[in-house]
Amino acid sequence: MSILTVSNLTKQFGGLVAVNSVDMTVEKGSITAVIGPNGAGKTTFFNLITGVYQPDNGNVQLGSSSLVGLKPHEISRHGIARTFQNIRLFSNITVLENVMVGLHKQLKAGIVGTLFQTKKVREEEQLAKEEAYHWLEYVGLAKHLNEDAQNLSYGAQRRLEIARALATKPKLLLLDEPAAGMNPRETRELTEFIHRMREDLDVTIVLIEHDMKLVMEISEQIFVLDHGEKIAEGKPAEIRNNVKVIEAYLGKSAVTPA
Amino acid sequence: MLAEILQSLPQVLVDGIALGAIYAVIALGYTMVYGILELINFAHGEIFMTGAFIGVAMLILMTGMGWLAAMPAILALILVLVVTSILTGFMGVGIERMAYRPLRNSPKLITLISAIGVSFLLQDLVRFITEYKRGNYILTGPSMFNEQFSIKFSSISSSFSDAFFKTSTMILIIAVVIMMIGLDFFVNKTKWGMAMRAVAQDRETASLMSINVNKVISLTFFIGSALGGATGVLFAVQYGTIDPYIGFILGLKAFTAAVLGGIGNIRGAMAGGLMLGILEMFAAANLQLLTGGIFGAEYKDVFAFAILIVVLIFKPEGLFGKAVTEKV
Numbered sequence: 001m002s003i004l005t006v007s008n009l010t011k012q013f014g015g016l017v018a019v020n021s022v023d024m025t026v027e028k029g030s031i032t033a034v035i036g037p038n039g040a041g042k043t044t045f046f047n048l049i050t051g052v053y054q055p056d057n058g059n060v061q062l063g064s065s066s067l068v069g070l071k072p073h074e075i076s077r078h079g080i081a082r083t084f085q086n087i088r089l090f091s092n093i094t095v096l097e098n099v100m101v102g103l104h105k106q107l108k109a110g111i112v113g114t115l116f117q118t119k120k121v122r123e124e125e126q127l128a129k130e131e132a133y134h135w136l137e138y139v140g141l142a143k144h145l146n147e148d149a150q151n152l153s154y155g156a157q158r159r160l161e162i163a164r165a166l167a168t169k170p171k172l173l174l175l176d177e178p179a180a181g182m183n184p185r186e187t188r189e190l191t192e193f194i195h196r197m198r199e200d201l202d203v204t205i206v207l208i209e210h211d212m213k214l215v216m217e218i219s220e221q222i223f224v225l226d227h228g229e230k231i232a233e234g235k236p237a238e239i240r241n242n243v244k245v246i247e248a249y250l251g252k253s254a255v256t257p258a
Numbered sequence: 259m260l261a262e263i264l265q266s267l268p269q270v271l272v273d274g275i276a277l278g279a280i281y282a283v284i285a286l287g288y289t290m291v292y293g294i295l296e297l298i299n300f301a302h303g304e305i306f307m308t309g310a311f312i313g314v315a316m317l318i319l320m321t322g323m324g325w326l327a328a329m330p331a332i333l334a335l336i337l338v339l340v341v342t343s344i345l346t347g348f349m350g351v352g353i354e355r356m357a358y359r360p361l362r363n364s365p366k367l368i369t370l371i372s373a374i375g376v377s378f379l380l381q382d383l384v385r386f387i388t389e390y391k392r393g394n395y396i397l398t399g400p401s402m403f404n405e406q407f408s409i410k411f412s413s414i415s416s417s418f419s420d421a422f423f424k425t426s427t428m429i430l431i432i433a434v435v436i437m438m439i440g441l442d443f444f445v446n447k448t449k450w451g452m453a454m455r456a457v458a459q460d461r462e463t464a465s466l467m468s469i470n471v472n473k474v475i476s477l478t479f480f481i482g483s484a485l486g487g488a489t490g491v492l493f494a495v496q497y498g499t500i501d502p503y504i505g506f507i508l509g510l511k512a513f514t515a516a517v518l519g520g521i522g523n524i525r526g527a528m529a530g531g532l533m534l535g536i537l538e539m540f541a542a543a544n545l546q547l548l549t550g551g552i553f554g555a556e557y558k559d560v561f562a563f564a565i566l567i568v569v570l571i572f573k574p575e576g577l578f579g580k581a582v583t584e585k586v
Contacts, residue, residue: 050466076468090459093452100449101456105468107449111477114448125449168468 009058036225081170091150102167268421278535284512287482303509309487343484350483520579
């Protein structure tokens, strides 16, 4: 069963076609990678799915509902969460509070209830704190809960971004270069962690990544973008030997022997 | 000279805290909006002024109908405060909706001009309505809470003289303290406060965490304007006479207080307001003495703003602001 269906998706910035009629189907519960050289339109593709940009053409469908025209916060309510290529935590608030922001949608407290601090609202805030703590434990940051997010190490900040995304209880989790800047050991841990998330949380994962070892190891399905177009899709073994992909990454001379 | 300054110090402090409390609450409105939109909402001073007019109009109306005499004055004041803050709160939301939101993605300067426009519009609207109804745009409210008290500072040490204040001063200070504690709690401990801080730091990411950014911005304007309007009522009760132009200079000073405390920082705005109020009163009381009669009390603003300049030269981020460090 497919959870995400993208059809004919197109986005233009002036004369530049950043994403050009891309089709993509992601199976529920799978781990999918989107790869491609720099500037291929991968992050734009994520931005289109999460509603940061509106597509010029095409459709994005989560389960059976179309997401086109919805605002980012509405799409987030449908069950899509993401992390960022350049870490975008709320750096001046605490680690725990960062995760609590992710819990925003499930707290029912309206503005009036908040102003009067009804018993229900207070209980709810307490539960939210506990749940946020649970997510911090899950990613291994529980002991840092009261530090400002900006004081965490780089790897820890990446994990905090994932914890914040998980707190929104996504059906679909988009990871934008999760291994960027990590050393081999951290990357190995991340690989295990992504597997664990899928087992524990029943979440479908789509990731953008440049680390080919990680991509080949982890993904069941790979999509390759180049200059905004999808040039290949398939299993890791198929992608590895795909002539077009090698050409896109290494240039024509790599495929045609001199 | 020192003895004379010391003599008047208790009175300076009482008056300074009262004035500073007013600056502080208005400064909160500036700082909250700046924190979330990076917009200097110049119409905020006018919201304060409009609050003062709504409050006084209600009090006059209630006097006319004999209600004011029929119920305890403090109850009447609370009623007026609540109604006024709800009205000005919605006014703030409306202003953001009509004058700022359509310009959200244009350069900051454009929105700033729009804010100045709203500010003039409100001044003239209030002036027009008041003049139309009363034949004069200067309004004097019913006299309330005028009982005088004194604190016997002289019994502590003979170098102090007693400080006098009115019941209204006490009410003003208590009300402001309640508003500040309430706001601080709201921003730091509740779901919506957290959403506000998240939006202030990164609007786009907050929206990707399912926070409705427009709702949070409306809420920010509502709270800031409600507090501003309520302060207007307190101001009118404390100082008696109001006109449609009180918002301009008071707003400017409150903005100064927000900058002094570090704009965008809520506790900073509170501290900045109090400091500016006390400095101003100190200058008003002692300037003549300090300069040997060259400058009179009317130069108090120069004194207060000179201190602002000195602070900003040495600490441009404000007293409580965090220096923004560029990442390398």
